[in-house]
Amino acid sequence: MNLLTSVATEAATHPTWLPPFAFPLIAFCIFLALGVITWTYRDVANRHAPKAAAKANAEIEHGHGSPSQH
DSSP, X not given: OOHHHHHHHHHHHSOOXXXXXXXXXXXHHHHHHHXXXXXXXXXXXXXXXXXXXXXXXXXXXTTOOOGGGO
């Protein structure tokens, strides 16, 4: 029995609850959603860089040492 015959026999005896094209479509939607979530976090460190630099400068000016000592 070759692979196509066994797949056809399995599909005939145990049908799935969704059509076959739906499974890759669901996987694509999940990966697309994860990609969008990842994309929204781009450049987050650079958005807060001035605030972090200002805090580090304030600590140095007030005699708390350099940020590397903390």
